[in-house]
Amino acid sequence: MAQEWNIRPRGHVCSVCAQPFADETPCVSVLREAENTYERLDYHPVCWQELVRDWEPFSIWEGVYEAPPPPPEKDEPLKKETAESLLRRLITLEDPAMQNVMYVLAVMLERGKQLVERDAKPHESGGILRVYEHKKSGDTFVVLDPRLRLDRLDEVQQQVVALLSGTQHL
Numbered sequence: 001m002a003q004e005w006n007i008r009p010r011g012h013v014c015s016v017c018a019q020p021f022a023d024e025t026p027c028v029s030v031l032r033e034a035e036n037t038y039e040r041l042d043y044h045p046v047c048w049q050e051l052v053r054d055w056e057p058f059s060i061w062e063g064v065y066e067a068p069p070p071p072p073e074k075d076e077p078l079k080k081e082t083a084e085s086l087l088r089r090l091i092t093l094e095d096p097a098m099q100n101v102m103y104v105l106a107v108m109l110e111r112g113k114q115l116v117e118r119d120a121k122p123h124e125s126g127g128i129l130r131v132y133e134h135k136k137s138g139d140t141f142v143v144l145d146p147r148l149r150l151d152r153l154d155e156v157q158q159q160v161v162a163l164l165s166g167t168q169h170l
Contacts, residue, residue: 007091008040010065010138016047021065029118031059031131031140040140059119059131066138083108084134086163091141093170099146100156101163106132106143108160115141 008031013020021027021042028048032039032055043051045062087105090098109115110132118140119131128145148156162168 007088008038008140008142010140011040011042012068013042014044014047015041016043016051019044021067023065023067025065026062027065028060028062029133029138029140030057031119031142033058038140038142058121061118061131061133063133063138066136068137083112083160083164084114087141089170091143095170098170099144100148100152101159102143103145103148104156104160106130106141120145 010029011021014027021044026045028043028045030041030043030048032041038058042065083105087102087109090102090105106115110117114135115132116135117130118133121129121131123129123144125144125146127147130143130145132141132143133139134141159168163170
């Protein structure tokens with residue numbers, strides 16, 4: 001089974017024809033299970049339709065390619081931890097003890113319209129694997145929804161606040 005915690009960036013070229021995506025053009029994004037991970041593939045719609053494959057996608061969605069913003073001209077001052085930067089850090093740590101925090105952060109970002117849920121699949125643990133796409137960067141996040149109980153929610157929210165404010169460290 002693939003890892004639960006992954007961030008996959010949006011491709012800038014089609015996985016079939018290798019032609020770059022033009023800004024504001026349709027694209028088809030696919031997550032494919034690979035050995036202990038997920039592989040993200042992005043396609044021009046025509047290339048996806050014509051693709052002959054011997055595998056089924058884990059998740060698939062259609063979207064619009066947005067070219068990345070130009071790099072900043074000068075160094076920006078150090079910023080405090082945001083929900084997004086904390087989620088990215090926790091995902092790279094792959095600490096199962098932080099799955100509730102990761103899920104709450106993902107929901108916060110979804111409600112703040114930074115993440116869009118693209119798919120949901122049952123997981124062998126009894127939870128649900130939720131596939132999110134970052135609206136601006138196109139990065140894909142696969143986060144386990146642990147079916148958090150209401151009696152644990154306050155504790156997890158306090159942990160999120162402590163991590164975001166810097167009073168608790170990883």
